[in-house]
Amino acid sequence: xxDSTSPKREKANQDPREAGQPWEEVTAASSQGLESGLSExxxxxxxxxxxxxxxxxxxxxxxxASIPLDDLTGPxxxxxxxxxxxxxxxxxxxxxxRQDLAAPWQSDKTTSVNPxxxxxxxxxxxxxxxxxxxxxxxxxxxxxxxxxQSQQTKHHLYGPEDVNYNNSKQKELRFNVFQDEDSNSNYDxxxxxxxxxxxxxxxxxxxxxxxxxxxQKTSSKSGLxxxxxxxxxxAKVLDERPENAVDIIESISQDVKMGHFRKKLDTLQNENxxxxxxxxxxxxxxxxxxxxxxxxxxxxEDEIAENALPNVMExxxxxxxxxVGLGTDETYRIFLALKQLTDTHPIQRCRFWGKxxxxxxxxxxxxxxxxxxxxxxxxxxxDVIEERDDADSEADEDDEDQLPRTFYKxxxxxxxxxxxxxxxxxxxxxxxxPGRPWVxxxxxxxxxxxxxxxxxxxxxxxxxxxxxxxxxxxxxxxNYLRAQIARISAGTHVSPLGFYQFGEEEGEEEEEVEGRxxxxxxxxxxEGIQVIDLVExxxxxxxxxxxxxxxxxxxxxxPIQKSEEEEEEEDxxxxxxxxxxxDYTEQEVGPPLxxxxxxxxxxxxxxxxxxxxxxxxxxxxxxxxxxxxxxPGAYAFSNGKKFENFYIGWGHKYSPDNYTPxxxxxxxxxxxxxxxxxxxxxxxxxxxxxxxxxxxxAVLSAEENEETEEDEEEDDYDxx
Amino acid sequence: xxxxSLLLSLELASGSGQGLSPDRRASLLTSLLLVKxxxxxxxxxxxxxxxxxxxxxxxxxxxxxxxxxxRKTLYxxxxxxxxxxxxxxxxxxxxxxxxxxxxMGDPSHEYEHTELQKIKEGxxxxxxxxxxxxxxxxxxxxxIDQIDKAVAIIxxxxxxxxxxxxxxxxxxxxxxxxxxxxxxxxxxxxxxxIQLKNKTLLEKADLDPSLDFMDSLExxxxxxxxxxxMERGNALVxxxxxxxxxxxxxxxxxxxxxxxxxxxxxxxxxxxPFML
Numbered sequence: 004x005x006d007s008t009s010p011k012r013e014k015a016n017q018d019p020r021e022a023g024q025p026w027e028e029v030t031a032a033s034s035q036g037l038e039s040g041l042s043e044x045x046x047x048x049x050x051x052x053x054x055x056x057x058x059x060x061x062x063x064x065x066x067x068a069s070i071p072l073d074d075l076t077g078p079x080x081x082x083x084x085x086x087x088x089x090x091x092x093x094x095x096x097x098x099x100x101r102q103d104l105a106a107p108w109q110s111d112k113t114t115s116v117n118p119x120x121x122x123x124x125x126x127x128x129x130x131x132x133x134x135x136x137x138x139x140x141x142x143x144x145x146x147x148x149x150x151x152q153s154q155q156t157k158h159h160l161y162g163p164e165d166v167n168y169n170n171s172k173q174k175e176l177r178f179n180v181f182q183d184e185d186s187n188s189n190y191d192x193x194x195x196x197x198x199x200x201x202x203x204x205x206x207x208x209x210x211x212x213x214x215x216x217x218x219q220k221t222s223s224k225s226g227l228x229x230x231x232x233x234x235x236x237x238a239k240v241l242d243e244r245p246e247n248a249v250d251i252i253e254s255i256s257q258d259v260k261m262g263h264f265r266k267k268l269d270t271l272q273n274e275n276x277x278x279x280x281x282x283x284x285x286x287x288x289x290x291x292x293x294x295x296x297x298x299x300x301x302x303x304e305d306e307i308a309e310n311a312l313p314n315v316m317e318x319x320x321x322x323x324x325x326x327v328g329l330g331t332d333e334t335y336r337i338f339l340a341l342k343q344l345t346d347t348h349p350i351q352r353c354r355f356w357g358k359x360x361x362x363x364x365x366x367x368x369x370x371x372x373x374x375x376x377x378x379x380x381x382x383x384x385x386d387v388i389e390e391r392d393d394a395d396s397e398a399d400e401d402d403e404d405q406l407p408r409t410f411y412k413x414x415x416x417x418x419x420x421x422x423x424x425x426x427x428x429x430x431x432x433x434x435x436x437p438g439r440p441w442v443x444x445x446x447x448x449x450x451x452x453x454x455x456x457x458x459x460x461x462x463x464x465x466x467x468x469x470x471x472x473x474x475x476x477x478x479x480x481x482n483y484l485r486a487q488i489a490r491i492s493a494g495t496h497v498s499p500l501g502f503y504q505f506g507e508e509e510g511e512e513e514e515e516v517e518g519r520x521x522x523x524x525x526x527x528x529x530e531g532i533q534v535i536d537l538v539e540x541x542x543x544x545x546x547x548x549x550x551x552x553x554x555x556x557x558x559x560x561x562p563i564q565k566s567e568e569e570e571e572e573e574d575x576x577x578x579x580x581x582x583x584x585x586d587y588t589e590q591e592v593g594p595p596l597x598x599x600x601x602x603x604x605x606x607x608x609x610x611x612x613x614x615x616x617x618x619x620x621x622x623x624x625x626x627x628x629x630x631x632x633x634x635p636g637a638y639a640f641s642n643g644k645k646f647e648n649f650y651i652g653w654g655h656k657y658s659p660d661n662y663t664p665x666x667x668x669x670x671x672x673x674x675x676x677x678x679x680x681x682x683x684x685x686x687x688x689x690x691x692x693x694x695x696x697x698x699x700x701a702v703l704s705a706e707e708n709e710e711t712e713e714d715e716e717e718d719d720y721d722x723x
Numbered sequence: 724x725x726x727x728s729l730l731l732s733l734e735l736a737s738g739s740g741q742g743l744s745p746d747r748r749a750s751l752l753t754s755l756l757l758v759k760x761x762x763x764x765x766x767x768x769x770x771x772x773x774x775x776x777x778x779x780x781x782x783x784x785x786x787x788x789x790x791x792x793x794r795k796t797l798y799x800x801x802x803x804x805x806x807x808x809x810x811x812x813x814x815x816x817x818x819x820x821x822x823x824x825x826x827m828g829d830p831s832h833e834y835e836h837t838e839l840q841k842i843k844e845g846x847x848x849x850x851x852x853x854x855x856x857x858x859x860x861x862x863x864x865x866x867i868d869q870i871d872k873a874v875a876i877i878x879x880x881x882x883x884x885x886x887x888x889x890x891x892x893x894x895x896x897x898x899x900x901x902x903x904x905x906x907x908x909x910x911x912x913x914x915x916x917i918q919l920k921n922k923t924l925l926e927k928a929d930l931d932p933s934l935d936f937m938d939s940l941e942x943x944x945x946x947x948x949x950x951x952x953m954e955r956g957n958a959l960v961x962x963x964x965x966x967x968x969x970x971x972x973x974x975x976x977x978x979x980x981x982x983x984x985x986x987x988x989x990x991x992x993x994x995x996p997f998m999l
Binding site: 245251254255258280281282283284323324325326327328329330333358360361362363364365436459460461607608609610613617618619620621630632635636651652653655657659661662664 | 744776893950956957965
């Protein structure tokens with residue numbers, strides 16, 4: 004701006020020389036107009052301010068404007084100049100600058116500006132230089148100077164001295180395009196010297212007008228014009244004052260352009276994109292408000308008494324020491340969601356099991372134990388019914404040609420465990436995000452666990468998504484999720500030794516087959532273990548969830564027993580099949596409940612668990628943290644007395660080798676191979692002839708035995 | 724994630740569950756500042772944590788003015804004392820590609836790998852089993868490099884390229900809009916482009932050379948190796964890599980907050996095609 008203003012000033016200084024006297028009167032009169040003009044272009048003027056001058060608050064230009072006005076009135080009265088040289092000079096460039104701003108700004112408003120722009124401007128120029136300092140000062144003052152201080156010295160330099168009127172005129176013309184004033188502001192300044200000849204103004208004026216008109220030409224594509232855009236941009240830069248503005252000027256330009264469109268699209272954007280945010284926020288708000296129910300006092304006591312809800316925040320605090328956790332806010336929301344769960348369902352005990360990540364959405368899982376006798380009915384699952392071929396084969400026997408009977412016996416479906424036992428000990432609820440409704444997961448069947456061991460699939464986040472895999476998984480994602488939860492619980496839920504003990508009930512230990520102790524209870528005399536001990540030795544931790552056998556159940560189920568029973572009831576035809584059954588299957592045995600985890604198998608030289616103290620810097624208050632290497636994402640902590648298990652991860656087991664899908668089984672031998680069903684090639688000609696020759700030989704030998712019937716048969720044969 | 728906005732970034736990335744404990748956080752805040760001063764980096768990123776069996780490695784990276792220049796990697800076992808790692812070379816990658824399994828957590832640990840090497844002795848060529856020792860530090864370097872090249876991402880517009888070559892942080896980056904944030908094409912790999920040259924001229928014509936100078940995630944193989952989710956309503960977009968499980972990228976749309984962190988075992992998920 005400095006550069007542009009100095010030529011302006013030059014011009015301004017030069018012109019007054021030529022400006023005529025008559026303009027003086029106009030000045031005084033137009034001072035009023037100037038005032039009004041001043042207030043309007045203030046905004047633009049502020050935008051134009053640059054340079055070292057500190058930004059003056061909006062009021063100051065006003066105040067400054069008032070000063071020049073005063074000056075105006077003063078000199079206006081005593082127009083013949085004895086200009087206060089110092090003060091007067093500075094206003095000039097800013098005056099000009101303001102005129103520039105005023106001009107475009109006001110040009111938007113008044114249509115009559117342009118034709119007048121040239122002349123008033125010229126007048127301005129004239130008078131500014133003609134009167135020399137006084138004129139200049141008046142001009143400047145009338146405009147009000149914001150560049151006062153900075154320009155002062157320059158003004159002195161350039162003020163009355165410049166004579167290069169002709170040379171610089173052209174240059175100034177160009178600059179003056181920006182300085183176009185509207186009639187109001189221009190008139191003020193148009194006093195003093197007539198200076199420039201009559202012809203030159205019109206040339207100047209025309210050039211200015213055309214240049215300005217060019218800049219104000221509206222773009223056919225965007226409806227903007229360069230003039231407005233540049234002024235907006237400069238206004239923005241002056242407002243924000245970014246560092247190194249010249250480096251980011253292109254981005255600023257883009258932003259200004261985009262700013263035009265923002266308002267129009269705002270409503271649309273808000274509607275489409277912000278809606279889910281608001282939805283979730285609403286749901287979570289409901290979570291927070293659920294506490295404000297009627298009968299608050301009574302319920303408060305009840306709640307405190309029952310205490311089905313775990314202290315999630317406390318566990319979260321300890322896990323955070325281990326570096327595991329979901330963030331305080333999220334955990335609190337989960338806490339509230341759990342509270343909602345316990346309020347709506349008859350729950351004895353509830354625990355935040357963990358979070359499983361999915362492709363599209365995640366699962367937050369709560370482990371729940373219902374109150375005695377309040378089990379909700381399970382959704383009837385479609386059992387994988389494996390039809391027996393026996394029925395078919397029976398029907399076929401009635402046909403003439405007996406189709407060969409297969410000896411394929413479909414493997415019997417192993418029944419799932421009852422609720423509250425084994426793998427179905429707890430019921431699990433999931434939700435995608437706290438605030439969304441909780442969904443109960445179905446119980447797990449052994450077949451699902453067995454198949455889940457063979458596949459490895461990511462969860463998508465939708466419970467009804469199908470699982471496409473080999474071997475085909477019997478169920479959809481909710482079943483797979485439940486199976487994985489069962490496996491993870493069985494593999495990684497541990498507690499400090501002694502925390503749980505076996506109940507002293509029926510002498511189950513005597514029976515070997517069903518000797519699995521599957522119940523435990525809290526040990527009231529548990530005194531806690533030193534944290535250091537917990538970290539150093541793995542034998543201080545025990546599994547408190549039953550191990551799942553390879554059958555898919557925790558308690559062994561003998562499939563043969565059942566079939567033996569069936570045999571007695573059903574047809575005798577079964578007996579044939581029974582003979583072909585495999586022999587007595589061995590009972591599967593797994594490690595008993597409450598085995599220390601030091602007995603866990605290693606994974607190819609990697610220990611199954613990693614223990615850590617949560618903090619090495621302050622060991623006296625640290626907690627022991629256990630991290631599973633078999634199920635990455637399973638954590639357990641204990642501070643000696645308290646403990647908790649948690650899972651956060653993708654829900655898959657770790658294996659150092661690649662996953663290989665199981666090979667297809669060999670093609671099954673369905674039917675006994677024999678002459679009836681074995682395909683034979685059609686006999687070739689030679690074979691037929693040989694056969695016939697053999698037959699004839701036989702006939703001949705028969706003839707020698709003098710039997711006629713054979714001849715006839717032979718004839719039959721030949722005729723066939 | 725930027726060391727300057729460590730706390731906020733950790734909070735935003737906490738959806739994946741694995742973060743830092745308070746004492747590590749506090750140590751990081753202090754030590755990264757000192758690292759920045761001592762090594763005179765322009766920007767220090769906390770890269771993440773590699774879980775080892777005995778101890779964990781905490782990794783930080785220092786960037787110079789040019790964002791795409793090779794980064795200096797530092798590691799620490801206690802978030803206080805940082806050691807500079809050597810830059811990764813092709814040889815290192817080849818050497819460590821045979822090592823499988825978890826990291827030990829001890830930088831001086833050596834993996835043993837037996838190879839059959841042909842040794843010429845006096846005209847005869849016979850094979851001999853040679854036990855090659857591979858240091859864990861080397862493995863660390865190459866794993867970090869692989870992860871960076873494969874899954875370090877940055878949103879479109881966060882960096883821009885100047886005509887002179889260097890890549891700078893874009894100060895006028897206001898964040899992606901919500902609709903852009905859900906698309907994979909708005910995210911780029913934070914590395915020198917590989918596939919950019921293979922684009923057709925038509926596609927290149929639509930690109931802005933100052934912003935689109937890196938590969939986008941759209942054409943990653945296998946397709947679907949990124950999980951893109953909105954958390955907290957639509958207030959946060961989280962991308963998780965399925966190829967290197969443990970890498971989480973987060974971005975709050977319409978704000979400048981973005982970053983990525985890796986917390987995991989440092990093993991590639993080769994089973995990915997089976998799992999999708």
